[in-house]
Amino acid sequence: MRGKYNGCRMTIYGTILPGAISIARSAFLTDKLTERAKYKIRILDWHRAHGNNASLTARHFGIGRMTLYRWLKRFKHYGIIGLNEYSRKPKHLRQPTISGDIVIRTVQLRKQYPAWSKHKLRALLKREGIEVSVSTVGRILKRRGLINR
Known part of the structure; x- marks a missing residue:
């Protein structure tokens, strides 16, 4: 173990596999994904594999380009969990003004x-x-x- 590793501890996380921590974290988070979010991941993966061509991806899957861009934005900002559906319920409702x-x-x-x-x-x-x-x-x-x- 001389030379290349230079006396570093060889652990699964860090030295040998630099991205292993994020991979393990992503694997943990995928348990919390809905089926719809997994579908979105498949679309985004196809999008990346075909040269990030939004028009081609949208036509292939029958979705709008703006929808695809919205998913990409949420994925970049929040990660995998951002592809889950979120509540659209209003947080505050008007209180009646009549006593x-x-x-x-x-x-x-x-x-x-x-x-x-x-x-x-x-x-x-x-x-x-x-x-x-x-x-x-x-x-x-x-x-x-x-x-x-």
Whole structure:
């Protein structure tokens, strides 16, 4: 073991196989890949093997070039895990601006006067000191199923 290795410890990771750590890490991460991500990897591998020709790859697999470019960008930025699907669910939803008291009072008035329109109900609410628009009253009634249309 003279000469070439110059007294270095020969381990699997590092000296003999310089990329072995990243290969082992990638093998560990592939367990977490979905089938769709594995499909994307096959496409990206075919893309690389055929000279990085996006048009040819897109035609061959029947996908858009922009889709391929998006996958390449995510792969370069996040690695293999970046090819997994991510949640598109909104992180924040608008909170209702109408208080529960207004909703309860509007429903009570509607049950008391079922034939009255949202315009008349709004007038009653205004007399009680509750300032809401006609469309708000209509939305409350619609959500509660109190409109017969």
